[in-house]
Amino acid sequence: MNLLGDFNLLRPTSLDEAVKALSGEGAQPIAGGTDLLPNLRRGLSKPKLLVDLSALDHCSDIVALPDGTVRIGALVTLEALVDSPLIPEAVKQAALGVAGPTHRAQGTLGGNLCQDTRCVFYNQSDWWREGNGFCLKYQGDKCHVVAKSDRCYATYHGDIAPALMVLEARAEIVGPEGSRRILLAELFREKGDDHLTLSPGEILLAISLPAMKGWNAAYEKARVREAIEFPLAGVAVALKREKGRIAGLRVAITGANSAPLMVPVDELVGQEWGDAVAETLGKQVRKTANVLKSTITGAKYRRRMLLALARKLASQLWIKAA
Numbered sequence: 616m617n618l619l620g621d622f623n624l625l626r627p628t629s630l631d632e633a634v635k636a637l638s639g640e641g642a643q644p645i646a647g648g649t650d651l652l653p654n655l656r657r658g659l660s661k662p663k664l665l666v667d668l669s670a671l672d673h674c675s676d677i678v679a680l681p682d683g684t685v686r687i688g689a690l691v692t693l694e695a696l697v698d699s700p701l702i703p704e705a706v707k708q709a710a711l712g713v714a715g716p717t718h719r720a721q722g723t724l725g726g727n728l729c730q731d732t733r734c735v736f737y738n739q740s741d742w743w744r745e746g747n748g749f750c751l752k753y754q755g756d757k758c759h760v761v762a763k764s765d766r767c768y769a770t771y772h773g774d775i776a777p778a779l780m781v782l783e784a785r786a787e788i789v790g791p792e793g794s795r796r797i798l799l800a801e802l803f804r805e806k807g808d809d810h811l812t813l814s815p816g817e818i819l820l821a822i823s824l825p826a827m828k829g830w831n832a833a834y835e836k837a838r839v840r841e842a843i844e845f846p847l848a849g850v851a852v853a854l855k856r857e858k859g860r861i862a863g864l865r866v867a868i869t870g871a872n873s874a875p876l877m878v879p880v881d882e883l884v885g886q887e888w889g890d891a892v893a894e895t896l897g898k899q900v901r902k903t904a905n906v907l908k909s910t911i912t913g914a915k916y917r918r919r920m921l922l923a924l925a926r927k928l929a930s931q932l933w934i935k936a937a
């Protein structure tokens with residue numbers, strides 16, 4: 616059976632051409648293809664047209680602007696992110712944790728951020744999914760993770776989004792209605808089968824990182840083996856310490872919900888890091904995370920790892936800033 620289906624491939628050289636092509640029904644962008652192609656081979660979607668973004672100008676550069684902002688084109692590869700002196704350490708840590716060297720040489724930042732959500736009932740062969748009556752995310756009408764659920768609970772497992780989110784990254788989007796800029800966090804929504812807020816025809820063009828003077832940030836992921844593996848739980852923390860107090864704190868998680876999410880931690884700003892603050896941070900992470908049985912690894916372990924990583928990173932950044 617040909618699960619890949621028949622589709623056309625277009626490689627536009629201008630943004631106008633790309634946006635126009637993507638506005639048509641059944642069109643989908645492809646960048647490095649490291650997420651999309653394995654999914655297509657499993658029959659997980661049937662696009663009529665793949666719009667290859669790789670020939671677009673000015674999308675593969677990392678540029679420092681006069682005000683200190685760093686603009687990263689969506690087609691910058693993860694390998695180039697890791698190698699660039701302009702990229703903050705937390706983002707490099709996240710990019711370096713993605714898959715293996717060949718994936719990072721081919722995979723792009725835009726593709727990483729816009730990657731599909733994953734689930735143990737979805738990332739399977741066609742015959743496996745059919746034997747299970749398919750699922751709410753694709754071809755079926757039931758979520759096997761949460762029975763009788765109103766929505767799909769497939770999980771977002773991208774590594775880089777949380778690291779960028781704690782650094783107040785903005786996304787530059789272009790589409791049929793022109794261009795717009797949003798906070799990166801607003802690119803996502805908590806809906807496993809429709810987790811991006813992009814409208815038809817829109818593509819992610821670039822990410823901008825403001826200069827964040829006095830902040831330190833870090834990212835760490837939990838995985839069963841130190842090799843090619845999506846984050847079972849991933850945490851990014853950015854912290855600013857001034858006069859023995861937390862002057863700024865930002866925490867984001869991945870591998871837990873259908874979107875990478877910011878954890879509300881404003882109440883901790885102004886306090887001194889210690890056991891009580893670590894306890895409250897853990898509570899906030901627990902409240903934000905909705906870890907379910909969407910991977911083969913148990914939800915309890917993933918939930919515990921989120922709490923442990925958040926406390927560990929915040930504590931390390933606090934000490935580093937002393």
Ligand SMILES: Cc1cc2nc3c(=O)[nH]c(=O)nc-3n(C[C@H](O)[C@H](O)[C@H](O)COP(=O)(O)OP(=O)(O)OC[C@H]3O[C@@H](n4cnc5c(N)ncnc54)[C@H](O)[C@@H]3O)c2cc1C
Pocket residue numbers: 643644645646647648649650651652653668689693712713714715718721722723724725726727728729730731772773774775817818819820843844845846
């Ligand atoms: C074995 C394996 C292990 C992996 N491990 C990890 C991991 O540990 N962590 C992790 O984060 N990822 C992982 N990945 C997923 C993937 O390799 C990376 O996320 C990679 O960065 C995706 O980039 P890409 O350019 O190849 O995306 P593509 O496959 O080209 O695209 C991915 C999705 O994004 C859309 N898209 C691409 N570019 C744009 C754009 N500019 N605007 C709008 N939509 C766009 C595509 O339509 C598609 O839906 C893994 C993949 C494999 C196969």
